[in-house]
Amino acid sequence: MKTTPDPAPAGAAETGGSRTPATVPVDLGPDDAERIMALEHLVWFEVAPGVSAEDSLAELDFERTRGAELVSPAPRLGAAQGPTPLAGMYASWAMAVTAPGPLGSLVRLPMNGLTWVGVHPDLRRRGILRQMMTEHLTTAHDHGEAVAGLQAAEPGIYGRFGYGAASLDVTLTLGRGTELAADDALDAAAQEVTTHMVPAGTPEAMAAIQRAHLLAAEHTLGAVTRTEAMARVWFRDFPVARGSKEPLQVLLATRGDNLHGYALVRRSSQWEHNVPQGEVTVREIGATDPAALLALARRVVDFDLTGKVTLHGRGLDDPILWWAGGPRSAALRAGDSLWVRLVDVDKALTARGYAAPADVVLDVVDPVCPWNERRWRLTVGSDGVGRCLPTEDAPDLRMPVAALGAAYLGSRPIAAQAAAGQVTELRPGAAAELSRAMRGDVEPVAAIGF
Structure with a gap:
């Protein structure tokens, strides 16, 4: 998983006394190979000898590959003539993940696997990553992809975008x-x-x-x-x-x-x-x-x-x-290993199974995906099948969406996250109730590298 830190909003931060130039999202395709590889080399400073740009890019799905361009790129002293450099890029794959099913079974679920995320070194900390991540998650939501995952090059980045570390x-x-x-x-x-x-x-x-x-x-x-x-x-x-x-x-x-x-x-x-x-x-x-x-x-x-x-x-x-x-x-x-993000809380919690009955109201905090930021009632029957629906009832637990991602594969129990101050228990016993329901019989294995 390739990532670069960039916490400020695109087009709004001030760095070194000058206002950040605005960026626009663009589709990327094989014709962009030169500037994709130029960004790749700048971000990761790794060059594989004997591997062509075509070979390097063969793994990408260009229907799911996007870039960020500067609206008004300034002249760059000493730069050779060539295509306009990318300010950033990201890609994803339509992968799958094995999650807990009802009563100890397993279920294979679609997962949007994010990769090739990078920001130009000259444009770090100007909100370009936030712009790209917001677009990525909105697109996943629009396409009905309820669960997303990634592997973080630097672990301090993705919690702010609602991802939780779900496996080791x-x-x-x-x-x-x-x-x-x-x-x-x-x-x-x-x-x-x-x-x-x-x-x-x-x-x-x-x-x-x-x-x-x-x-x-x-x-x-x-x-x-x-x-x-x-x-x-x-x-x-x-x-x-x-x-x-x-x-x-x-x-x-x-x-x-x-x-x-x-x-x-x-x-x-x-x-x-x-x-x-x-x-x-x-x-x-x-x-x-x-x-x-x-x-x-x-x-x-x-x-x-x-x-x-x-x-x-x-x-x-x-x-x-x-x-x-x-x-x-x-x-x-x-x-x-795998960081999981619930793109659609209701669909994601309904899709997986549970180990025990539960009836809890969750007050989910999710400023990046505002369609999630509300109260949800998760009801699980004795058959281990759950249903998550909007509700106006009083909440039992208040949590960032990342806490649900961390617990999604059956590890990182909600009760442990509550003990760490990451989840607020509003009804005594609610954290343990949800933990018992979400736990897997075994710990999840690490994800493959992607």
Whole structure:
């Protein structure tokens, strides 16, 4: 997720004694490749050698890509002639996320995945990000996209726009040959799973990865999935940019003729005093069941010529963590992963399921999306199905919309946010009631990188 801070309103802030020039939103397309890449390089100061602008932009959906232009750009001393630079840009994908369903089940929901957000370094802190975010969320609302998500490059930015950190990205570091201990039944089931490795960058491999990715997501709380268009280009191999690194590989797990999981791995060679100490990086690992996950995990910790295995994108109660012996055995590190935003409170709260009955009135504070800023009654029956409707009844809880986003995937309970002063309880017991209803049976897994 690519982001830059920019807290002031566009066209209204004063910086360095001069009034900020106004910006206008514009559609971006392939013909804007030069200025999109110019902004990309300025914001992120990363250039991938051997990767063309066309290759870099192939992952974008240009029907969902927008820019911000200065209305009256001033001459720029020393600048070469060329297209007018972009003041900022953003893009999104029509992704999906696995949320809690009724009574411990899971449900796949559409999610607007925001990405490629950047503001020109000369125009930071002038409200351009706020302008783009407001437009983005309004467009999502108009298109009926009730849930949005992102991964923040800097965590202090997106709470002000109503996003809440809903899952953690847990990294596990294991030694080569780590014993992954399971009970006899699970151990026997894992031995029935076959794994094989192929380069990830071919069309055939990318199609298999997408199949496994979608199958695993059906069984994994918090999983975010790529679109078919993203999947066709996401793991392309660029030898010049990769340099001496191994091409990305995929381990595919099968049981008979059925696909049950995958792991994206890259090994790096390293020797210390003539002893092999290569490193294995596991970019993604997903499975439809614990046996397939165990088989994949055992394979990645048993590559020859390696000494360390790093698994990214896991969760706090990941089975791999506990098969390995717990946090001290796995050198656990955690950071924020998916930030969730309820674009339409009523639709989003009705779409997911619940673990327990509830009847609460929520006074939602949401200045960015004013259609949400009102009282809502959430009623959940004994079947775990909820319904959220406008009401004028007295509120039980008052909260920023970000608090609902943080709790949406079944973690970050409302009661804990109330204890931290982020939610105000107006009826005793209401925070615990809503927490019990929204909690998932397990912690959500980290989102894939997007």
